[in-house]
Amino acid sequence: xxxxxxxxxxxxxxxNEFVDSGSTLLAALRDKLGLYGTxxxxxxxxxxxxxxxxxxxxxxSCLTLAERCAGKSVTTLEGLTGNGALHPLQQAFMEGFxxxxxxxxxxxxxxxxxxxxxxxxxxxxxxxxxxxxNICRCTGYDPIINAILTAAEQLRGARxxx
Amino acid sequence: xxxxxxxxxxxRAVPALQAKGGIVVAGGTLAVADLNHxxxxxxxxxxxxxxxxxxxxxxxxVILGAMVTMAQIAHDRRLKFLHPVSQSIGGxxxxxMATIGGNLFAPAPYGDMAVALLALDAEVxxxxxxxxxxxxxxxxLKQRGKYEKSLVVSVSFAMPEANSFRYVKAVxxxxxxxxxxxxxxxxxxxxGKVKDARIAFGAMGPCALRARKSxxxxxxxxxxxxxxxxAADLAADGTAPADDAYATGWYRRQIAPIHLQRLLGA
Amino acid sequence: xxxxRKDYFSDARTDGLTEVGVTRQRSDVLGHVTGKTQYxxxxxxxxxxxxxxxxxxxxHARIKSIDVSRALKVPGVVRVLTAKDVPQNIYTxxxxxxxxxxxxxxxxxxxxxxxxxxIVAVLAESxxxxxxxxxxxxxxxxxxxxxxxxxxxxxxxxxxxNEYHGRNWFTYEGHHCRRVRFGNVDEGFAAADxxxxxxxxxxxxxxxxxxxxxxxxxxxxxxxxxCYSNTQALYFTLDNSALILxxxxxxxxxxxxxxxxxxxxxxxxxxxxxxxxAAMLTRRPVKYEYSRAEEMQVSSPRAAERIYIKDGVAKxxxxxxxxxxxxxxxxxxxxxxxxxxxxxxxxxxxxxxxxNVWVDCHCVYTNRTPSSAMRGFGVxxxxxxxxxxMDKLARLIGMDxxxxxxxxxxxxxDMKAHQKEVDGAAxxxxxxxxxxxxxxxxxxxxxxxxxxxxxG
Numbered sequence: 001x002x003x004x005x006x007x008x009x010x011x012x013x014x015x016n017e018f019v020d021s022g023s024t025l026l027a028a029l030r031d032k033l034g035l036y037g038t039x040x041x042x043x044x045x046x047x048x049x050x051x052x053x054x055x056x057x058x059x060x061s062c063l064t065l066a067e068r069c070a071g072k073s074v075t076t077l078e079g080l081t082g083n084g085a086l087h088p089l090q091q092a093f094m095e096g097f098x099x100x101x102x103x104x105x106x107x108x109x110x111x112x113x114x115x116x117x118x119x120x121x122x123x124x125x126x127x128x129x130x131x132x133x134n135i136c137r138c139t140g141y142d143p144i145i146n147a148i149l150t151a152a153e154q155l156r157g158a159r160x161x162x
Numbered sequence: 163x164x165x166x167x168x169x170x171x172x173x174r175a176v177p178a179l180q181a182k183g184g185i186v187v188a189g190g191t192l193a194v195a196d197l198n199h200x201x202x203x204x205x206x207x208x209x210x211x212x213x214x215x216x217x218x219x220x221x222x223x224v225i226l227g228a229m230v231t232m233a234q235i236a237h238d239r240r241l242k243f244l245h246p247v248s249q250s251i252g253g254x255x256x257x258x259m260a261t262i263g264g265n266l267f268a269p270a271p272y273g274d275m276a277v278a279l280l281a282l283d284a285e286v287x288x289x290x291x292x293x294x295x296x297x298x299x300x301x302x303l304k305q306r307g308k309y310e311k312s313l314v315v316s317v318s319f320a321m322p323e324a325n326s327f328r329y330v331k332a333v334x335x336x337x338x339x340x341x342x343x344x345x346x347x348x349x350x351x352x353x354g355k356v357k358d359a360r361i362a363f364g365a366m367g368p369c370a371l372r373a374r375k376s377x378x379x380x381x382x383x384x385x386x387x388x389x390x391x392x393a394a395d396l397a398a399d400g401t402a403p404a405d406d407a408y409a410t411g412w413y414r415r416q417i418a419p420i421h422l423q424r425l426l427g428a
Numbered sequence: 429x430x431x432x433r434k435d436y437f438s439d440a441r442t443d444g445l446t447e448v449g450v451t452r453q454r455s456d457v458l459g460h461v462t463g464k465t466q467y468x469x470x471x472x473x474x475x476x477x478x479x480x481x482x483x484x485x486x487x488h489a490r491i492k493s494i495d496v497s498r499a500l501k502v503p504g505v506v507r508v509l510t511a512k513d514v515p516q517n518i519y520t521x522x523x524x525x526x527x528x529x530x531x532x533x534x535x536x537x538x539x540x541x542x543x544x545x546x547i548v549a550v551l552a553e554s555x556x557x558x559x560x561x562x563x564x565x566x567x568x569x570x571x572x573x574x575x576x577x578x579x580x581x582x583x584x585x586x587x588x589x590n591e592y593h594g595r596n597w598f599t600y601e602g603h604h605c606r607r608v609r610f611g612n613v614d615e616g617f618a619a620a621d622x623x624x625x626x627x628x629x630x631x632x633x634x635x636x637x638x639x640x641x642x643x644x645x646x647x648x649x650x651x652x653x654x655c656y657s658n659t660q661a662l663y664f665t666l667d668n669s670a671l672i673l674x675x676x677x678x679x680x681x682x683x684x685x686x687x688x689x690x691x692x693x694x695x696x697x698x699x700x701x702x703x704x705x706a707a708m709l710t711r712r713p714v715k716y717e718y719s720r721a722e723e724m725q726v727s728s729p730r731a732a733e734r735i736y737i738k739d740g741v742a743k744x745x746x747x748x749x750x751x752x753x754x755x756x757x758x759x760x761x762x763x764x765x766x767x768x769x770x771x772x773x774x775x776x777x778x779x780x781x782x783x784n785v786w787v788d789c790h791c792v793y794t795n796r797t798p799s800s801a802m803r804g805f806g807v808x809x810x811x812x813x814x815x816x817x818m819d820k821l822a823r824l825i826g827m828d829x830x831x832x833x834x835x836x837x838x839x840x841x842d843m844k845a846h847q848k849e850v851d852g853a854a855x856x857x858x859x860x861x862x863x864x865x866x867x868x869x870x871x872x873x874x875x876x877x878x879x880x881x882x883x884g
Binding site for chain 2: 002004021022023024043044045048051057058059060062063064065067068111114115128129130131132133134
C-alpha cells in the first residue's frame with residue numbers, strides 16, 4: 001500500500017498523518033487514529049452512522065477519501081467534548097432518551113450540530129430534514145427530534161445570556 | 163490491491179487517464195462505495211482543481227459545473243425551482259457530496275437530478291481529450307457507458323418559465339429514500355394550451371427517460387382532466403422498470419400513471 | 429407521557445414499587461453520546477486478518493467441486509477454510525435445549541440450501557484482498573429445483589430441502605406439527621350462527637440493525653481465544669462454538685454485551701465459530717463482519733407466516749369454536765424457528781376463552797433464508813391475524829369490536845385451551861382503558877365487567 005501524507009485539522013488541532021492511498025476518512029479515523037466514535041454501518045452512504053463535519057457541512061466519512069481532506073477541518077464526536085463539558089446536544093440526547101443502542105448516536109449528533117451551526121432556530125421539519133440521512137432502528141426518531149429541538153433552545157438561551 | 167489518486171491539472175488530460183483504466187471520483191457517493199466493496203479500478207482521478215464547481219447564470223441560461231453539489235443547488239436562491247429535486251436526494255451529508263456530474267451516471271433507482279435535467283432539455287458539455295463538445299442529455303444518457311472515457315464538464319439548460327416546472331419523487335420512507343418512480347415535467351403554455359411539454363421519468367428504466375407518448379397527448383390541449391387522463395394512461399407504455407429492493411417493476415408500472423396524473427393535475 | 433394506573437388490581441398486590449413509575453437515565457447513555465461506548469469493532473489488534481465469505485448464488489444446488497487454488501495466489505490472502513477444516517461441521521443452535529437433529533453446516537460442502545449460504549472463508553491481510561480472494565474461488569454447482577412456499581413444501585413430491593430432517597417439516601415428539609386440542613371444534617361450528625374462515629400471511633422481516641453482525645477473535649497465550657462479539661446470546665455462542673470446535677469450554681472466552689441494534693437478529697451463532705476456527709488455525713486475530721448487503725441477504729429475518737383461522741360465533745357474541753392452521757417458514761435450517769412455532773401454538777387462540785379449539789402449527793423448511801428470532805417471534809404475526817379476525821367477527825354479527833373483545837376476553841379461573849387455568853388476566857381492564865383513551869364509548873354492561881371473575 002502506498003502511503004500518502006495528509007495534513008488537516010482534526011477537532012481543532014493540526015494533524016499530520018500518512019494514510020493508505022485510496023483509504024477513506026472513516027478508516028483513517030478509526031484504524032489509524034483510534035477515534036472509534038465514528039461508526040461504520042454500511043460503507044455505502046445509506047445509514048449515516050459515519051457522519052462527520054467537514055468544513056462546516058455534514059459529510060459521510062465512509063465515502064470521503066482521506067487524501068481529499070488535505071487542508072480541511074474535520075470534526076468528529078470526540079471534538080464536541082474537547083473541554084470536558086458535554087455539548088447541549090449530548091446533554092439533550094442523554095436526558096431525552098434519544099439514544100438506545102447508541103450506534104447511530106454519533107452521526108445523529110453531528111448531523112444535528114451542523115444544522116444548529118447554520119440555523120439556530122430550526123423548525124421541526126428542518127430537524128427532520130437534517131437527520132433524514134441518518135438511520136435509527138431503536139427510537140422511532142421522535143425522542144431524537146425532540147432532543148435536537150431542546151438543545152437548539154438551550155443554545156439560543158446560552159447565546160442570549162452571553 | 164493498491165489504489166492511486168491522481169489529481170488532474172487540466173480537463174483535457176483526464177480522458178487519457180480514463181483510457182488507462184482510471185475513473186473520475188467527483189462526490190464519491192458512487193465510486194468510493196464501489197471501492198469499499200472491492201470493486202473499481204486502481205486509479206482514481208480527482209478533478210477538484212479544475213474549477214468545475216461553479217453555478218453560472220447568464221440571462222435565462224443556467225450552467226452547472228459537473229462538480230456542483232446538490233447542497234449548492236439547495237442553497238442557491240436563483241434555482242429555487244430545483245430545490246424540491248436536490249432536497250429529495252439523500253440526507254444533507256449525501257447532498258453535500260453528490261455532484262451533478264455523478265448524478266448523470268447514477269444507476270436506477272438513483273439519479274433524480276438527471277430526471278429533472280432531462281425534463282429541462284439540458285445539454286451536456288464533455289471533454290474527450292481533444293475538444294470540448296456538447297450533446298443533448300437524452301443522447302448522453304442513452305449511451306452513457308460510452309462516455310465514461312470522457313470528462314463531463316458541465317450541464318446547461320434554459321431557465322423554465324415561471325411555474326412551468328413540476329417534480330415528484332414517490333418513496334416508501336419519508337422524508338427521503340430511493341425512488342419508486344420519479345417524474346419531472348416542464349409544461350410551457352401558450353394561450354392556455356400546453357406547447358412543447360417535456361416529461362421525464364426516473365426508475366422506469368436503466369436511466370432517466372422521456373415519456374414522449376404522454377407529452378404528445380398533452381400537446382395543444384388545456385391541462386384538463388381528460389388530457390391529463392390520456393397522458394397518464396400512456397405513462398408506462400413501453401417502459402421496463404427493474405425489480406429492486408424498493409419495488410417490483412410491475413408495481414412501478416402500476417403507480418407511474420397515478421403519480422403522473424396527480425402531478426399534472428396539481 | 430406514561431401514566432401509571434395503580435388503582436387497577438390494587439387488592440391483588442402490595443404497592444411497594446420503587447422503580448416502576450420512576451424515570452432513570454440509561455446506565456450506558458453517557459458512553460453513547462460521547463462516542464466512548466466500546467462496540468466489538470472499536471478495538472485495534474496488530475496483525476488482524478479479515479474474513480470474507482464465498483456464498484451460494486443459488487437457492488438450492490448440489491456442490492460438485494470447490495477449487496480454492498487461485499484464491500490462495502491472490503496477494504494478501506493467508507489461507508482459506510472449507511467444511512473439512514471444521515471439527516463438528518453440522519450443528520443446530522438449539523441443541524442446547526434438546527432441539528434435534530443437528531441440521532446446518534457451518535460451511536456447506538455437499539449442497540447449498542439457500543441463496544447466500546456460506547461455503548468457503550477467505551482470510552487475508554486486508555478486506556480488499558479477502559474480497560479479491562473470494563472472487564477467485566471456483567465452486568461448480570448443479571442447480572436443484574427449489575421450493576419457496578410453505579404449503580408447496582408440504583405437498584408430496586416437493587423438493588427435499590434439508591436431508592437431516594428427511595422431510596420438509598420439523599417433527600414435534602413424533603407429530604408433523606405442534607398441536608393444541610381442546611373440546612370439539614366440529615360441535616362448536618355446528619352450534620354456531622356464523623362460521624367464517626380467513627387467511628392471513630406475512631413476508632420475512634429483516635431487523636436491519638445499524639451495526640452489522642460481526643466479531644473479532646484474538647488468540648491469547650496458552651491456546652485460549654477471546655471473542656469480541658455483538659451477539660445477543662453470549663452463552664449460546666460460547667456453548668455452540670465449543671461444540672463445533674470440539675474445544676474445552678474454558679479455552680474460549682466471549683466478551684460482549686454491547687450491541688448496535690439487535691431486535692433478535694443477533695441470536696444466531698454464525699460468525700463466531702468460523703472466526704474462532706480461523707484464529708486457531710492462523711494463530712492471528714480475525715475479524716468476520718457482515719457487509720450491509722450480507723446483513724440484509726443472509727442474516728435470519730423474522731419468519732414469514734401463513735395463518736388460516738376458522739371461527740364459529742353465536743349471535744350473542746360468544747366465540748364457540750376456533751380452528752387454526754399456521755405455517756412458519758423456517759427457511760433452509762431450524763435455527764430458532766422450531767421454538768418460534770411452539771410459541772405460536774402456545775399463543776393461540778389468543779387471549780380469549782373459547783370452549784372448542786384446534787390448532788396445528790407447522791414449522792416448514794423451504795429454500796429461503798433461514799428465519800429466526802425477532803421481537804415476539806411466533807406471536808406478533810399471529811396477533812395481527814387474530815385481531816383482524818376479531819374485528820371481522822364483530823362486524824359480521826353487528827357488535828362493537830371493543831365490547832366483542834371484552835365479552836370474549838379470558839378471566840381468572842377460566843380454562844385455557846392448553847389446559848391451564850387463567851391467572852392474572854387483565855385484558856378486560858386494558859380494553860376498557862383503551863376505549864377511554866380513544867373516546868370510544870362502550871355500554872355500561874361491558875364497563876362493569878372484570879378480569880377477576882366472569883359475570884353471571
